[in-house]
Amino acid sequence: MIVVFLFIGTVLLACSMIFMRRGINKFIWVLVGLVISVGSVVLMTLNYNTYLGMKEVQQTQTYPLTSSVKGKHVLLYRQLGTKNERIYYYATNPLQQKLAKTNPSTGNVTLKQKAKLNQVKITRTTRVYRNEEWRLLFGNGVANHQFVSQDYEFHLLPGWKLQKVAEQKQ
Known part of the structure; x- marks a missing residue:
């Protein structure tokens, strides 16, 4: 809709500059067209840069956390x-075949070792329009x-350990 206003x-x-004769009416219509055009460009720029x-x-x-290796914690x-950038491999179900992994480029990973329960808390952050008018405009x-972003918070019982994955030769 902002493009339509632009x-x-x-x-x-353009029409008021080209087709109208000199006078106060021309000045008013040129000013209105200029304000709408510049205002639309400013609003578009603010939307792209500052959302x-x-x-x-x-x-x-929150999901229950099971061991990445069967039989070990x-x-x-x-x-x-x-x-300190790491990719963590975790499972939320003991029957899960493929391990899920974190992505360090999209969020933060926090480890808490003295928890009462093994769990992983995943916080996903998204941007949404404040109301229907903003969504219609932009x-x-x-x-x-x-x-x-997507942040991960691992809560581990005291007996759990971190283990580095062996590097594979390519």
């Missing part, structure tokens, strides 16, 4: 580079439910 403001500005009209919504889900991880620009 188009209307540009056409109004104008959007708010961040967090959804938290282990949480597997793979080191990335030299920093719906063609930034998508609704835009992904921001």
Whole structure:
């Protein structure tokens, strides 16, 4: 809809500049077209850069955590580079064949060793429009439910250990 306002403001500005005679009416219509055009461009820029009209919504889900290796109390991880960036491999069901993994580029991972229960808490943050008017105005620009981050919080019982995954040769 903001693109429609931009188009209307540009056409109004151009038509009033070209086809109207000098006078106060021409000045008013040029000013109205200019305000609509510039205002639309400013609102579009604010929407793309600062997510104008959007708010961040967090959804938290908690899953029971089972061992990554059957028969042991282990949480597997793979080191990335030299920093504290790691990929953690976890299972939320003992019958799960393929392990789920964290993504260090999209969020943070927190480990809490002295918990009362093994669980993983996943917090997913998305941006949504504040109301239907903002979605109608900017719906063609930034998508609704835009992904921001996904944070993981592992709660481990005291007997659990972290174990590094053996590097595979390629």
